[in-house]
Amino acid sequence: MQSQTVDGTVAKAFVLSGVALVASLVLTQGWLMGFIPPPSPSLSAEELAQIFIDRKVGIRIGTLIQCVCYTFWSTWAISIVFFMRRMERGVPLLTYASIANIGGGYVFFLLMPITWAALAFRPEAMDPKFLQIMNDWVWFIFILSWPPFAVFMIFIAVAIFRDHNVPTVFPRWVAFFNLWCAVLIVPAGLIEFFKTGPFAYDGLISFWFVFIVFFGWILVMSAATLKVIAADKRAAAAPRLAMEAQRA
Amino acid sequence: MPRGRMQAAAAHIPGEPGIWLFIGGDIVLFSVLFVTFLDYRAADPVLFGAGRGHLNQLLGLLNTLLMLTSSWFVASGVEAARRRMAGVPQFCFGVALSCGAGFGVVKYFEYAAKVSAGITPTTDDFFMFYFVYTGIHMIHVLIGMAVLWALIGYTRSRPIEAVNVQHLETGASFWHLVDLLWIVLFALLYLAA
Numbered sequence: 001m002q003s004q005t006v007d008g009t010v011a012k013a014f015v016l017s018g019v020a021l022v023a024s025l026v027l028t029q030g031w032l033m034g035f036i037p038p039p040s041p042s043l044s045a046e047e048l049a050q051i052f053i054d055r056k057v058g059i060r061i062g063t064l065i066q067c068v069c070y071t072f073w074s075t076w077a078i079s080i081v082f083f084m085r086r087m088e089r090g091v092p093l094l095t096y097a098s099i100a101n102i103g104g105g106y107v108f109f110l111l112m113p114i115t116w117a118a119l120a121f122r123p124e125a126m127d128p129k130f131l132q133i134m135n136d137w138v139w140f141i142f143i144l145s146w147p148p149f150a151v152f153m154i155f156i157a158v159a160i161f162r163d164h165n166v167p168t169v170f171p172r173w174v175a176f177f178n179l180w181c182a183v184l185i186v187p188a189g190l191i192e193f194f195k196t197g198p199f200a201y202d203g204l205i206s207f208w209f210v211f212i213v214f215f216g217w218i219l220v221m222s223a224a225t226l227k228v229i230a231a232d233k234r235a236a237a238a239p240r241l242a243m244e245a246q247r248a
Numbered sequence: 249m250p251r252g253r254m255q256a257a258a259a260h261i262p263g264e265p266g267i268w269l270f271i272g273g274d275i276v277l278f279s280v281l282f283v284t285f286l287d288y289r290a291a292d293p294v295l296f297g298a299g300r301g302h303l304n305q306l307l308g309l310l311n312t313l314l315m316l317t318s319s320w321f322v323a324s325g326v327e328a329a330r331r332r333m334a335g336v337p338q339f340c341f342g343v344a345l346s347c348g349a350g351f352g353v354v355k356y357f358e359y360a361a362k363v364s365a366g367i368t369p370t371t372d373d374f375f376m377f378y379f380v381y382t383g384i385h386m387i388h389v390l391i392g393m394a395v396l397w398a399l400i401g402y403t404r405s406r407p408i409e410a411v412n413v414q415h416l417e418t419g420a421s422f423w424h425l426v427d428l429l430w431i432v433l434f435a436l437l438y439l440a441a
Contacts, residue, residue: 176266180273186387190380193369198284199380209280 299374
């Protein structure tokens with residue numbers, strides 16, 4: 001189908017932008033800002049304010065990089081949607097829904113660094129109580145915003161299950177993998193109820209587990225999409241090679 | 249059983265391979281949850297012992313029986329489809345679905361009794377785990393009920409000869425997972441001292 005040909009080079013760049021997003025997360029949030037894991041929600045306001053005062057330069061540099069790299073959510077996610085379009089017949093409902101969903105998703109991604117940057121702008125002059133609330137708010141944006149992302153995973157799974165191509169564009173295990181991730185990030189919702197323990201926003205389940213599953217999902221989907229792009233390129237080259245062989 | 253058939257039975261993996269990725273993945277999640285629970289319990293055995301004392305073992309047992317019954321009916325439904333017994337799969341999945349609903353009703357009364365006694369997820373660590381783990385499991389029950397509902401629709405909408413048993417096995421495997429997780433939860437929360 002000529003109309004649904006995907007430019008492999010652009011698509012590949014889009015996929016790799018997602019890998020860059022994950023790399024930037026480790027570099028900025030982990031190393032520059034020291035927010036992997038997050039500061040404990042049970043810290044006092046004064047202790048938390050001191051963290052922002054001590055780390056303000058790292059936070060400013062980190063958030064600047066994040067503002068660039070977290071934008072890649074949209075470029076990365078859309079690389080999957082190119083291929084979803086090919087799986088759907090008729091009005092591509094899942095494709096449309098995914099595009100709308102992705103457009104909303106990067107707002108959450110960008111709100112995090114923007115809020116942190118504002119907190120690191122003049123942390124000495126800020127009321128620690130206010131800073132504490134705003135810091136909670138960043139982690140709530142980060143972790144409590146899981147539903148639209150889970151819905152995107154379900155869209156991907158449904159598109160693969162209903163794929164009319166033979167063989168399917170993505171292998172079917174990718175669909176089950178997406179469903180699994182959608183279920184696994186559900187414990188993120190628990191951070192509203194606990195300030196300590198495994199379900200607090202710095203906890204083993206609600207932070208570490210959800211975090212590893214979500215960003216692991218980006219990496220696994222990147223690998224799977226790169227494979228599809230490579231297969232696509234081979235398929236496009238096959239008729240051309242056959243024609244050249246005929247001519248020779 | 250003749251040798252050849254035994255080998256065939258041993259080699260048969262029910263459902264499509266992808267569902268086992270999902271099931272394996274979910275077991276990873278629950279393993280993390282169980283180990284976390286054991287770690288916290290080891291740190292405060294007195295509190296966890298007292299918490300367990302507050303649970304209603306009878307309701308827990310009732311739910312275990314509902315889960316086991318539903319699993320038996322799901323397995324029987326798949327077997328009936330394999331033998332091309334028209335109408336029987338829908339009936340079996342329907343009974344399993346009702347057991348799932350019954351499980352939810354029992355859970356509702358259990359939660360309600362806890363809340364009216366002033367026990368909530370923030371009471372202590374034991375009840376944090378109790379509410380969160382049984383809650384996550386309840387989400388699985390709801391998803392499983394949706395799967396059973398889909399299986400009923402699938403078998404009803406086509407002649408029994410055209411039913412693809414592998415599709416049924418995929419859904420049934422998920423329901424067995426829901427059952428399995430509950431058995432472990434029941435032992436861990438209600439029984440283990």
